[in-house]
Amino acid sequence: MLEALREAVGPTLFTYAVSPLFKILALIFLGVLPLIMYLVLAERKILGFMQVRLGPNRVGPWGILQPVADIAKLLVKEDVIPNKAVRWAFVLAPCLVVAPAFVILAVIPFGPSAEQSGGALDFFITDVNVGLLFVVAMATVGVYGIIIGGWASNSKFSLLGGLRSAAQMISYEIPQGFSLVIPLLMAGTMSLQGVVGAQFEQGRWFVFQFFPFGLIAFFIYFVAGVAESNRNPFDLPEAESELVAGFHTEYTGMRFALFFLGEYANMIVISALAVTLFLGGWLAPFPNVGWASFLDLQWIPFMTPGLAGLIWFSAKLFAFLFVYIWFRGTFPRYRFDQLMDLGWKWLIPLVLFTVFGVGIWKTLL
């Protein structure tokens, strides 16, 4: 059947559009969506244990069917569009949050390419040479969704929440953008697959490269990333004690679910990028170091290099997602002026210092 399809559309279109389509469908419906469903459950469970309670445990054993029940509930909820809202913008906003977060996944390498692993499958959708620039461009679109949603609702809480959120996201985008320059300086390429390849050649994850500058850049990237995805301790846009629910106060049912989906998809994207740029992507710890070669997992029966890459990538990704939840269980929320101070007066000077530091180091050596 695949051969017939190949004949019908021609080899170029088949290689670049039809066969990625299967990977994309698998990634979204078998990868990201189930991950988000169970991330929500995991978050509630972990928060429960951190607060010495049980978390959801009524729907199915250990609450494992909770996400299904949640979706069914959200699907039948009454859908309210406030009578004074700007309707087209109100409907468009949640889509603008979800779509870019998904599209970024197209350039993230989850595992080695077919050449690198000697297998038959590339463990990424595509590899473009401006990968990181594409990611930054797409990530910016999410801000529009939030500010449009807040404004279009024509509710005071939504408007204030939307503005706050936009202010926070653009403030932290600056240190984040600057901190992305550090892995670029180390790798000399913007292709994300290339960045992972450079970490393999240099035999070291970029967090530990040019110590301590790699570590500082990673720290800034992740702090800014947490702020970008509007999560604790930077969850002011949804500060329920002051702004009800921030920009999505007026949203109900499926539209609300889409905002929720977008937030979790953003968490996954930020974590996946942190893994790719700083923690070696799909590489095992100590790549290219002789005595640590057992970490490539090849001694496990039926293990292929591609699968091992996927396992390492997922393990690091889950570690980051756990840290997100851990933050939420641990830190109190920042005040808005403290948040702005941290972004503009601490992170920006620190990241400029880091860029200079790596530049001088690379020039002298």
Add this chain to the structure above:
Amino acid sequence: MENYLPILVFALVSVLFLVATLVAAKLFRMAGSGATNDDPYECGNPAVTLAHDNRFSIRYYLLAVLFVVFDVETVFLFPWAVMFDKLALFGFIEMVVFLVILIIGYVYAWNRGALTWA
């Protein structure tokens, strides 16, 4: 260019997914009860004024302007970082000059209180 085709396919799949979700919700959901249910939220009181008729702080605008300045700088840093080995010392000095100008502006904005939220 062929490398970008999967991104386009991915975008189409995402849009289709969003449309399918919203259509499914439309088919399954319950009818609204109308009347005050559709008013903007105002802690249960009828809204006196609309959000669009009210004013909000000018600081958000100022912040957006500052953001544009810094973000454009970042975009210039990306190609420099990629070509660092080829540009070598000359490129580094050029970038130092570029960044020092940025830092002067940053210090100025800080002194004028643009970065302080109060």
